[in-house]
Amino acid sequence: MNNISPSGNELSQKFREINEIGIYLHIPFCTGICPYCPYNKEIFREDSSHKYVNAVIKEIDSYVPLIKNIPVTSFYIGGGTPTTMLTKGIESIINHIYRRLNMKCLVHMESHPDHLTAENLKIIESIGVKYLSIGVEAFQDHHLKTLERPYTVREVMNTIEKAVSRNFDCVNIDLIFDLPGQTESEVEQAGLEIAKLGVHQAATYPLFRFSYTRLGNQFNKRRNEIFTAFHRRKFLQILEEILYGSGYYRSSVWAFTKNGVDKYCSVTVPLYLGFGASGSSYLRDIFYVNTFNVSEYIKSINDGKSPVSLSINLSEQMQMAGWLYWRIYETRFRKSDFLKRFNICFDEKYGSLMEILNRVGYLKNGNDQINLTDKGAYWLHAFEDFFSIDYINKLWGTSIQNPRPGEVVLTTV
Ligand SMILES: C[S@@+](CC[C@H](N)C(=O)[O-])C[C@H]1O[C@@H](n2cnc3c(N)ncnc32)[C@H](O)[C@@H]1O
Numbered sequence: 001m002n003n004i005s006p007s008g009n010e011l012s013q014k015f016r017e018i019n020e021i022g023i024y025l026h027i028p029f030c031t032g033i034c035p036y037c038p039y040n041k042e043i044f045r046e047d048s049s050h051k052y053v054n055a056v057i058k059e060i061d062s063y064v065p066l067i068k069n070i071p072v073t074s075f076y077i078g079g080g081t082p083t084t085m086l087t088k089g090i091e092s093i094i095n096h097i098y099r100r101l102n103m104k105c106l107v108h109m110e111s112h113p114d115h116l117t118a119e120n121l122k123i124i125e126s127i128g129v130k131y132l133s134i135g136v137e138a139f140q141d142h143h144l145k146t147l148e149r150p151y152t153v154r155e156v157m158n159t160i161e162k163a164v165s166r167n168f169d170c171v172n173i174d175l176i177f178d179l180p181g182q183t184e185s186e187v188e189q190a191g192l193e194i195a196k197l198g199v200h201q202a203a204t205y206p207l208f209r210f211s212y213t214r215l216g217n218q219f220n221k222r223r224n225e226i227f228t229a230f231h232r233r234k235f236l237q238i239l240e241e242i243l244y245g246s247g248y249y250r251s252s253v254w255a256f257t258k259n260g261v262d263k264y265c266s267v268t269v270p271l272y273l274g275f276g277a278s279g280s281s282y283l284r285d286i287f288y289v290n291t292f293n294v295s296e297y298i299k300s301i302n303d304g305k306s307p308v309s310l311s312i313n314l315s316e317q318m319q320m321a322g323w324l325y326w327r328i329y330e331t332r333f334r335k336s337d338f339l340k341r342f343n344i345c346f347d348e349k350y351g352s353l354m355e356i357l358n359r360v361g362y363l364k365n366g367n368d369q370i371n372l373t374d375k376g377a378y379w380l381h382a383f384e385d386f387f388s389i390d391y392i393n394k395l396w397g398t399s400i401q402n403p404r405p406g407e408v409v410l411t412t413v
């Protein structure tokens with residue numbers, strides 16, 4: 001990736017060919033820093049949050065003449081911790097977005113359990129959030145301690161109950177498994193609690209060990225890779241068994257959603273714009289990322305300069321590989337959507353590979369629809385992760401250390 005920002009003309013040309021778009025808003029603030037977390041964040045400070053709100057609003061305005069009336073069909077607010085900015089300016093950003101863009105969707109937003117008082121839950125609903133995610137992470141106090149989460153299991157269960165009893169379309173909880181020393185019965189207990197609490201969705205990630213985080217640094221990632229992959233498969237099978245038996249279906253490799261509920265997820269449409277520090281945008285044949293550094297982001301915007309720090313032009317082969325990556329993540333897709341997007345017959349391009357995967361039981365290859373099996377969803381994604389975790393380590397790790405890296409070479413090591 002290099003440091004060339006797309007010009008206004010280039011962007012204007014791309015937007016002319018786009019008929020729906022998603023937006024992602026990054027809130028890079030947290031009240032504490034967790035030792036395993038790879039995301040771009042810093043400790044919340046009221047003065048920088050004010051400046052941040054103004055900068056984000058200016059960034060949105062810079063896109064308004066380009067986006068014009070294109071329907072925005074997906075809106076996701078992630079972080080960091082978006083709820084650090086409740087009553088501290090997030091409302092102004094959301095209102096601005098709904099005033100200036102052609103919004104055709106409701107808000108999906110991440111939250112920290114400690115911020116979900118009854119009063120804050122009311123505020124969250126009032127600003128248009130219909131899909132709420134809570135970073136619960138574990139159902140045993142000793143694991144919460146390892147993760148340095150500032151609450152107990154009893155407290156977080158109370159919070160979940162309060163959130164579920166309100167009027168959200170979907171309350172998702174994040175759970176991390178494969179924690180240091182975690183046993184199968186602890187994972188089983190977590191699965192049973194999720195079902196009992198009646199949350200609409202659980203996103204259950206294994207603990208990814210990013211080398212630039214404090215906890216990730218303690219592990220030699222490659223040493224036990226095969227063992228780790230089988231171990232995680234076993235944990236995930238335990239969760240599958242409990243959640244399938246309690247009326248949930250698999251809505252992505254790691255997520256289980258209650259039947260009949262609209263799933264909570266990040267941006268759901270292929271093309272998206274990212275606002276804020278580290279916001280990333282994908283517009284068909286270009287992918288670009290804003291500077292991760294909050295002060296540099298604010299300064300660039302206020303100086304009338306582009307906040308983009310890295311970009312890459314994508315060949316058609318890379319776009320197709322990216323398309324397939326995300327469809328595998330979602331565990332189901334239609335071949336006709338590939339044809340619509342690339343004007344190439346899916347079976348001509350990937351037909352023989354799909355047949356092999358069908359024979360080994362990784363997917364069901366229908367006339368138009370492809371559904372991954374549980375085994376396929378896990379192993380195909382584990383294979384993708386083998387490469388993508390290295391990319392993320394390199395891209396995010398470098399961008400966190402250097403506000404304007406100049407160039408990042410993305411090769412696996
Ligand atoms: C931005 S945080 C969620 C909101 C809020 N900041 C919090 O921590 O409660 C996104 C989620 O990513 C997941 N996550 C973060 N670091 C992870 C890691 N190293 N491995 C697996 N999941 C991780 C956690 O489940 C976390 O809830």
Ligand code: SF4
Pocket residue numbers: 029030031032033034037038039041079080081112135
């Ligand atoms: S896990 Fe959440 S609260 Fe912890 S540092 Fe990351 S974004 Fe912040």
